[in-house]
Amino acid sequence: MERRYFISNADAASFRGRVLNRNKFRDEKLDKMHWTLAPFTIYLGVKGQIPNLEHHNYFLGSNFRGYADTIFTSSISPQKPYYYVNVSSKSFPECAPEGCENIFILCPVPDLRYKANWDDREELAQNIIDDLSERVGYDISGNIMTKKIMDPIEWEGAFNLYKGSGLGLAHDMDQVGAFRPKNKDEKYGNLYYVGASTTPGTGLPMVVISSKLVMERLEEDYGIL
Ligand SMILES: Cc1cc2nc3c(=O)[nH]c(=O)nc-3n(C[C@H](O)[C@H](O)[C@H](O)COP(=O)(O)OP(=O)(O)OC[C@H]3O[C@@H](n4cnc5c(N)ncnc54)[C@H](O)[C@@H]3O)c2cc1C
Known part of the structure; x- marks a missing residue:
């Protein structure tokens, strides 16, 4: 059977709230998080x-x-x-x-x-x-x-930068590692996230690493691509 997977490069926090309507990521909750300048x-x-x-x-x-x-x-x-x-x-x-x-x-x-x-x-x-x-x-x-x-x-x-935040979610202690929006969706097993607001974090080098991490996950989940 053909396996399909999707990778979202939109902001991993606001995409979950605004596109997937996840309660945990609705604007009122996102507004309380720390965003970069x-x-x-x-x-x-x-x-x-x-x-x-x-x-x-x-x-x-x-x-x-x-x-x-x-x-x-x-x-x-x-x-x-x-x-x-x-x-x-x-x-x-x-x-x-x-x-x-x-x-x-x-x-x-x-x-x-x-x-x-x-x-x-x-x-x-x-x-x-x-x-x-x-x-x-x-x-x-x-x-x-x-x-x-x-x-x-x-x-x-x-x-589509959340409220104009230039680099996405900030790197406060409660917004890094396990606390940051994950690079694999909580509900859809074939939806992955790359970019500044997922792991490991914001800025170009981190964003490039985020795509490498997703590639590694895809290899684990689907075998050699
Ligand atoms: C002015 C400025 C200066 C910066 N300077 C530096 C710097 O010096 N060094 C550094 O490391 N970082 C810098 N950054 C940060 C860096 O640019 C970002 O961290 C990085 O580009 C984020 O990459 P990304 O892939 O997450 O998002 P993006 O590069 O923004 O790519 C996301 C793409 O997804 C598209 N998209 C969004 N939502 C949707 C949707 N719902 N449907 C379809 N498409 C969608 C967007 O249009 C965009 O093309 C700067 C940022 C800004 C704004």
Whole structure:
């Protein structure tokens, strides 16, 4: 008899709740779990070369602990945000027209449980761009050739990220190992899960390992594939 199996790459927690209607994973329960940061990202094409930027740059204030403890559960936009800037054109000039920079800015922000309205996205982006301009001593605003912003609502829509959480379920003690949503479904013996919110965890290396673990399970369950 032919054996069929299914592998879901959707978020392993919210898929169980929203698609399979499992009580344990309905939104009210998921909302009480710990989720990783929501991303607020800005993509800029800028005229001119900016001397005080490297390929990888972090811009933090003097109170990282206090900032990190409060900002992710706050309903207001960060006024003095902490953010990461990647300038790929520093290492790969072909990423931008000659004499220009290709800039990606990632700012961790509250997810949609805490801040559902992002009508202030332009204001937040401008805050970040102004702050960056000041720190590096270059008029970025006046030299923008292209600009694209993605707020948590758009990140949620693009990849079905639960409430805009960028990396899925967090790695708190009660959300790792046996406590994390399993990679084999509790009810359907031929349904498996890969990705950030199942085992072993979130981030690209872990996600790749999650697919290896499922392959191993399939080999155990079905013999050589
Ligand atoms: C801005 C940002 C920066 C990041 N930076 C890093 C980094 O520097 N290093 C790092 O290790 N990780 C980083 N991550 C995290 C990393 O990208 C994720 O952990 C990883 O991509 C998760 O892989 P995944 O396969 O679980 O989900 P995804 O890569 O999101 O793939 C899931 C796929 O399933 C689709 N899908 C979802 N639901 C359904 C459904 N119901 N039906 C059909 N299809 C569905 C989605 O559209 C998507 O294509 C970052 C994430 C973000 C958002």
